[in-house]
Amino acid sequence: MAYVAVKGGERAINNAHAWLAETRRGDASVPDMTLPQIENQLARAVDRVMGEGSLYDRELAALAIKQAQGDLIEAAFLLRAYRTTLPRFAHSQPIDTARMQVERRISAIFKDLPGGQVLGPTYDYTHRLLDFELAEAPEEVMAAMAAPDHAAMPRVPDILGEEGLIETNRDADREPGDLTREPLTFPADRDVRLQALARGDEGFLLALGYSTQRGYGGSHPFAGEIRMGAVSIEIEPAELGFAIDIGDLVVTECQMVNQFKGSKTVPPQFTRGYGLVFGFSERKAMSMALVDRAMRAAELGEDTTAPAQNIEFVLYHSDNIEATGFVEHLKLPHYVDFQSELQNIRRMREEVARTAEQAAVTDSVKVADQSAETTTDTVPSPSLPGLTRQPALQRQGAGCRVEPGNDGEGGVGHSFGRLVSDLANVPDPAKITDPTGGGE
Amino acid sequence: MAVLARADGETIGELLAQWGDPPGFTRLRGPESGLVMVRGRTGGNGAAFNLGEVTVTRCTVRVPSERGGGDYVGHAYVTGRDERRAELAALVDALLQDPVRRDAVRSAVIEPLARAQQQARDLVASKAAATKVQFFSMRTMRT
Numbered sequence: 001m002a003y004v005a006v007k008g009g010e011r012a013i014n015n016a017h018a019w020l021a022e023t024r025r026g027d028a029s030v031p032d033m034t035l036p037q038i039e040n041q042l043a044r045a046v047d048r049v050m051g052e053g054s055l056y057d058r059e060l061a062a063l064a065i066k067q068a069q070g071d072l073i074e075a076a077f078l079l080r081a082y083r084t085t086l087p088r089f090a091h092s093q094p095i096d097t098a099r100m101q102v103e104r105r106i107s108a109i110f111k112d113l114p115g116g117q118v119l120g121p122t123y124d125y126t127h128r129l130l131d132f133e134l135a136e137a138p139e140e141v142m143a144a145m146a147a148p149d150h151a152a153m154p155r156v157p158d159i160l161g162e163e164g165l166i167e168t169n170r171d172a173d174r175e176p177g178d179l180t181r182e183p184l185t186f187p188a189d190r191d192v193r194l195q196a197l198a199r200g201d202e203g204f205l206l207a208l209g210y211s212t213q214r215g216y217g218g219s220h221p222f223a224g225e226i227r228m229g230a231v232s233i234e235i236e237p238a239e240l241g242f243a244i245d246i247g248d249l250v251v252t253e254c255q256m257v258n259q260f261k262g263s264k265t266v267p268p269q270f271t272r273g274y275g276l277v278f279g280f281s282e283r284k285a286m287s288m289a290l291v292d293r294a295m296r297a298a299e300l301g302e303d304t305t306a307p308a309q310n311i312e313f314v315l316y317h318s319d320n321i322e323a324t325g326f327v328e329h330l331k332l333p334h335y336v337d338f339q340s341e342l343q344n345i346r347r348m349r350e351e352v353a354r355t356a357e358q359a360a361v362t363d364s365v366k367v368a369d370q371s372a373e374t375t376t377d378t379v380p381s382p383s384l385p386g387l388t389r390q391p392a393l394q395r396q397g398a399g400c401r402v403e404p405g406n407d408g409e410g411g412v413g414h415s416f417g418r419l420v421s422d423l424a425n426v427p428d429p430a431k432i433t434d435p436t437g438g439g440e
Numbered sequence: 441m442a443v444l445a446r447a448d449g450e451t452i453g454e455l456l457a458q459w460g461d462p463p464g465f466t467r468l469r470g471p472e473s474g475l476v477m478v479r480g481r482t483g484g485n486g487a488a489f490n491l492g493e494v495t496v497t498r499c500t501v502r503v504p505s506e507r508g509g510g511d512y513v514g515h516a517y518v519t520g521r522d523e524r525r526a527e528l529a530a531l532v533d534a535l536l537q538d539p540v541r542r543d544a545v546r547s548a549v550i551e552p553l554a555r556a557q558q559q560a561r562d563l564v565a566s567k568a569a570a571t572k573v574q575f576f577s578m579r580t581m582r583t
Contacts (some may be wrong), residue, residue: 014454048494051492054492054493054494055475055492055493056478056492056493056494056495056519057494057495057518057520057521060521061520083475083493084472086475086477086495087474088474088476088477088493089475089476089496089498089517090476090477091476091477091478091479091490092476092477092478092494092515093479094479094480094481094488095478095479095480095491096482097480097484098485100482101561101564101565102568103564103567103568104568104571111575112575116572116573117572117573117575118568118569118571118572118573119571119572119573120568120571121571143567143570144567144570144571145563145566145567145569145570146566146569146570146572147566147569148562148566148568148569149563149569150565155484155485157483157484158484158485168486169481169482169483169484169485169486169487170486170487171486171487171488172486172487172488176487176488176489176490177489177490178477178478178490180477180493181489190482190487190489191482191487191488191489191490192489194480194482194489194491195489195490195491197491198480198491199492199494214548221454222469226444227563230564232442233476233478233494233519235476235517237498237515237517239500239515240515244441244442244445244517245441245442245445246441246445246476246496246517246518246519247445247446247518247519247520248446248519249478249494249519250482250489251510252482253485255484273486274482274483276480276491277491278491278492309573387563402540431493
């Protein structure tokens, strides 16, 4: 049992909440921030919260950001919690990104392509110098206009596909898996992986995508195409029996074109990684496409050596709501757990002291009590071959404290727990008498 | 429905009021908010996957026919949580099924909304066109 009910904190908690509400509002002489202000002027934050909260609703995301004082993971958590209160009416027809109202569309592999390179409202060519005019009330600015051409804008991999130079995506004859309905199981198919990535933490995916570029599972990617804009959502309600258009939402799509794969029957083709996220979130869409491709290593017959290629590792750690829950639960009362740890360490110390006494008697050499304590720093590492050979895993084990039986609530079904317990039969810390052999 | 789904409730209400006195209606279901799971396709054209959910409000209303014949049932599903919009969209959907009212409602409500939405789309397209890279101008500069 991990937690023990503790009474007596109620007033403190209520007062903490009251203080939180006051600090959220901040200086009362500063005007209160409205939701439309957040929706419009912090739109990228709204996009991120909708993506990681896995719920597209700009107004709710703005409210969540306001309530969480701009803590975007907390805001995504609020959206995830809110969505559980609503019934699901239907699922949409798959959105057609080829029919997007494009606001931005670029390709890094073809200069001239049908529909052209449309930069859109990008930061790419800004100088990253602070603009102090924004600190004042800035003048109203208007975007430039030009006569729109209504040329089709085919997706770039589709252009490559016409020549058979890139692998084709096949439709599946089954309903896609849904993480909101069924728990994550392995092996996880690509549909489930893409859903997990689409709601995954931007920072985590960015770091993993970056790691593939630096050589940890690289596949030589090119940004085949990035496009952003509004797509229409169609559903087919049972009572109508035909599809209806229920509105637009903005998505960002990234098509990575990666190095080759061929076989005896299929000549070499480019392979692909795919990213699709809510809102204007190019960094995340690109990272998602890199990680999606990296996770296909085994499918494409590549060695799986890097973290980004390890499907379990990626999917178990991409969700920042789960991650923050498990990391932050450490601050909840573990009084009983810790009492048992205290008993353990006292018993271990007593045993060490007893052994030292016996040695002193037999040796007739006096051993100072302190030496037993200071050996912790001077004695070389005990023989735990698995741990010393794999320092990275040792660090994970030490940081995570999810050994089965330690907390009781954490390790089961959790890959860290499994990794650690697999390691070189790490001895149970409670049974170790050597003070340096605690495993952590 | 595509037009109504992109209009805001207030505007639909104003246009309906301009058209005439909107008839009384009975709510058969809702308006109620819920979710639709949005799907994408792998690579844009492959197997479907679940991208994430969107808030949707639905409503079903019944409107008596103007000639006192059968009733008309209107359905609406619109993204977002605006119940007024869903209700008015369902009402307009019912009115559009009544042959007596159809043309008048279409020209009084749907067409102005569709025009405004087309203008908004054109505006975005114009701004996007202004950021289109004109590589040929670089070529002309070099020669």
